[in-house]
Amino acid sequence: MPARGGLVTLRVVKFGIFFEMSTPRPFTPEVEGAVLHNALAQARLADELGFDWVWAVEHHFLEEYSHCSAPEVVLAAVATQTERIRIGHGAVVCVPEMNHPVRVAERCATLDLLSHGRLEVGTARSSTWTELGGFGVDPDQTKKTWDEFVHVLPKLWADGATSYDGHSFSMPERNVLPKPLQKPHPPMWVTVTSPGTELDAADRGLGCLGVAAAGYAEQERRTQEYFRRIEQCDPVSSVVTKEVTTLNFLYCHEDAAVAAKTGMGMVGTFGLANSHLMWTREAYPTRAYQSLGNLAPKTDRSATGSPGDRFGIPEGICVGDPDIIVAALKRWEALGLTGINFLLNCVETIPQEQVLESMRLFAREVMPHFRDSSNEAGA
């Protein structure tokens, strides 16, 4: 990938951008369209600057927080407007009421072809009652259907005519078309919100796509356990994706005070929006959802703190001048992470030009600190 001085370098830790498509009110076509087009511009710039991934979530009905209900459409646009960045479908909700597995296989294969083999397939089961209830999903079933999806998708991609008789769906012998460019299929991941899901990922040979903010100690524990477990995995196919990423925020500015003021506004807004989601556990008592998602305070009695509390800033946040961000990333890198994905904005609190400038500064001043010098020409 391009780097300063024209060297061809590889990084140990990779960087991605992560789209929620959070959208400010009022939800007019102009506002919603601007969010989408701003994201496409960010993806094109990320491609030019040497970021490794662009991920788009799948969420439904989550007013303000995420209007990314058709990520495969967004990513098709990204695929045709970029040349080298990997396309992260992160993640497809693997419950049949939302996505039939055959349709998932078809859409992903098409995206892989359109992107000339750059697709990464994230899988998930949804965490909010807003979404599960909206589609009439039984929360007790989502882990089972996710597990079934991740086992059957590789077959639908790799095999010819296939029949299937399973728990959440069955189909007679059919050839699912098209087939992906990457053989036998694109790398597969699992979004990890709840502690323990990283083990589900490892046991199946899937990448661990962290979407919840864990502190350094917790992330180190999860990462070590993931890498230990994946050595003994029973993979869902011959492709083992041995990756652990975490989610962070990015706002980089030469002036640390400006960065803090602007960036922390974004972080606080995201935290507020996130805490206002209705997590499944709050609405529907079940063993299947043991924790609230992402960054939300717990509903349970352990967190009956002051309602005046502001959103707690997560550890190792990448908001600051380049030196601050390098220091934070070095610490994350030392934990063994293979990648870090960044939220760049939230409900457009940061003007688009500032977001793009933050990305440029990051690429110019921060990325070079994470080159793998052993791969540099002449090293």
Next chain:
Amino acid sequence: MLSGTASVDEFMPDAATMADFATQACALPGAQVLQLMFETAVSGRQTSLPAGLHPTNPPSMVVQAWHCPESPWGEFSLAMARVQCRSGLRPRGFVQGCVVDNADAAIALGARWGFPARVGTVVLDVGYHDTHLVVEVEGARVLDVRALDPIPLGNEDVAFSTTLTLAHTPRGPRLVQVDTDLVCDRAERLVACTPALDIEAFGLHRSIVVRHPVSASLSRGTLTLQPLRYVCRPDELAFTGTESTSD
């Protein structure tokens, strides 16, 4: 984020009066707690809350019923209707109607924790496969709802969001944060049925329309009402409107 648009005055006629916030913890051993959750109409999501609170998406309401065989005021049963919301970042249930079948308990719950408690009839009938809650005020049935087919859960599987009451206080109208701990020794999930509910007679805001049931749970254990720590100005977002009771 959306916030409420109701005038605080709309809630004050039924509000309890608290002389102070110097409340001690109160343990209620052997309590049964029935919790039923319902989605409500989007049309009422902002109009049913004061400006200091944020609605949930989807808007929702919880009916919670307690049967407490032991208390400082003797055996009592309580039923309350709460509009689910957020106070700042925190999940909360804003109590808009509360009926208690023991006059002494009603007075104490109002004076010490701000519950808008009225005396009435509350019958929580827990059967093998059918739990039935009936609430009557002045002879009129305001709620009749069933929950069926219990299945066992882990004791930590039921989430209870913290209660908010709105009371007349020496500082003026305040949302009172009522922290309740339930040390649960048995929990079940049930299927909630569509309720027969008289919204306004129960004390809920007139703009609330129940759409459909989501879930029900029945828990048993020791319920403890904790000392008060925080109150909030009802017409101001919690980030600036929160006050410590010890201030």
